[in-house]
Amino acid sequence: MSGDALLIEAAVPTPVRLYGETLEKLPLDLYIPPDALEVFLDAFQGPLDLLLYLIRKANVDILDIPMAPLTAQYLVYVEAMREHRLELAAEYLLMAAMLLEIKSRMLLPRPPRESADEGEDPRAELVRRLIEYEQMKAASLALDAIPRAQREHEWVGVQVAERIAEIQPAVSAVDLQLAWLALMRHADVTRHHKVSREALSVREFMSGILRRLTDEGSLRFDQLFEAGAPAAQMVVNFLAVLELARENLIELLQIEAFAPIYVRHATPAVAESV
Amino acid sequence: MSDTPHLLSPNPSDIKRILEAALLAAQDALSIAELRRMFDEELEASVLRRLLDELRDDWSGRGVELIQIASGWRFRTRADLQPYLEKLKNEKPPRYSRAVLETLAIIAYRQPVTRGDIEDIRGVSVSPGIIKALEGRGWIDSVGYREVPGRPALYATTRRFLDDLGLRTLAELPPLAELQKVMNFDDAR
């Protein structure tokens, strides 16, 4: 409603004055074919952008904006947009009201200066906003001009060789101890699987002997014993051989009395009997 | 008790070879601290920095350059090759509208700001889509709320924003135009 009242003023072809000269008609660049209006409206980011355009095209000092012609030109656009029933953002109308208000305040005689505030130019706030907006507009263009990833540059990212060393779970000896412990708690196996430190070394030698037999087929008994090894180790090794034999994991062979004893993996009992 | 094999202390040329491979293979920029981790931190940061400078010089003139950005060091292709590399891409890089770019500029230069602050400066309402586009790119995020009614979110630019623009700090952003310059600024539209 109030918008209508404001816009009547624009509809009346008031002479437009620019630097004291009356413009008989609008500058050429202000003529917009109606079809192009929509595109034109799209081209502006809002009322501040449109005002800046008008100011820059007219080549007037932003610090001394001639309010009357600027307001008139601005209203011509707004009215044109309304006539073509283009969806006009409310901000455009708000700005129209603001321009008219500034214009009218400038027509009033200035009150005697009582404070700096009251003596301020009615255009000051508009000018401040226009300058800040223009500064940000320039900054946005400068930002856009910086070469950026995926437009001017690609990030380099070479494939990493096969994950041969894919991160493996870490295990400590204590983890194993705890695991064994849990087993003991959940199954009554303690009695059957009593393992002492000593027995463990026997079992280690058992594995070692089996591994050697796998590699070498068969070994002379004395080859199982490293010459010059500590006596304790010899004993453990011997116990390992006995335990392996007892568990039927190896065979001890002697062709004849006093011949060398050979050790080999146990042969399949079934195969032997056939 | 570690699973990783014991590594011999590499000599400087080995170190450069390792640094180069690590930086070429990294999915993100690597900081000095991260790079040092490869050498069990035994390598002095100052030595590492010198080697990185050397590496950057070694690569000058090639199609790929080593740059220092906000989050560390990273290799990127040079701008002059982009016309060729673009032919390999299936999608064009997004072109941002003026509304998005102006919003980004306001957040970059005036951060932290609310959507209301942005609207005040631009003189128009800012659609949620604009904020979403910038958040989606990882260039801005919400860093808090202004304690006024409605508790609007405060937006700031991210390290990714600096990285993507090849900058180390916000101070490397183009300086804001001086008032005088602004006044002579002719609309490029």
Place this chain on the structure above:
Amino acid sequence: MSDTPHLLSPNPSDIKRILEAALLAAQDALSIAELRRMFDEELEASVLRRLLDELRDDWSGRGVELIQIASGWRFRTRADLQPYLEKLKNEKPPRYSRAVLETLAIIAYRQPVTRGDIEDIRGVSVSPGIIKALEGRGWIDSVGYREVPGRPALYATTRRFLDDLGLRTLAELPPLAELQKVMNFDDAR
């Protein structure tokens, strides 16, 4: 930058520079056909192949190598740098399941044992995957067979197992005689 920039015909050294950058930035291997697309297909495939061979030679001895695979060409870090690159990762190493740890404990403390022995002690069946995982890690291997029907494999721990756990002999594994002491810590895992 215009949408369709006019590109001057690059000379061979420019082409190599472009190829190198494209391959370094590519997410996947690039085929000859894709690479030719960068040069508007004016480049003969045979010339391209020769330049790629040259590029591969240029990179020999560095931490990254150019390789040809089924789907084309790509750069890849060399395997010998893996131990260093691993350290860049922040991931915490995963943990073995209880089933794996118990199986390993039984093999370590009761070796040589068959899968049947392990199942007897654990009271549940042992999936082949568990044995495979431990074999794959190089921690256990089969040292023979028990001569009973089915000839089940006998498993034992390896030298590597001791090395990885920082032990010199199995006797250095925590003794089980004083198990009662640690019983209370059992659930800390």
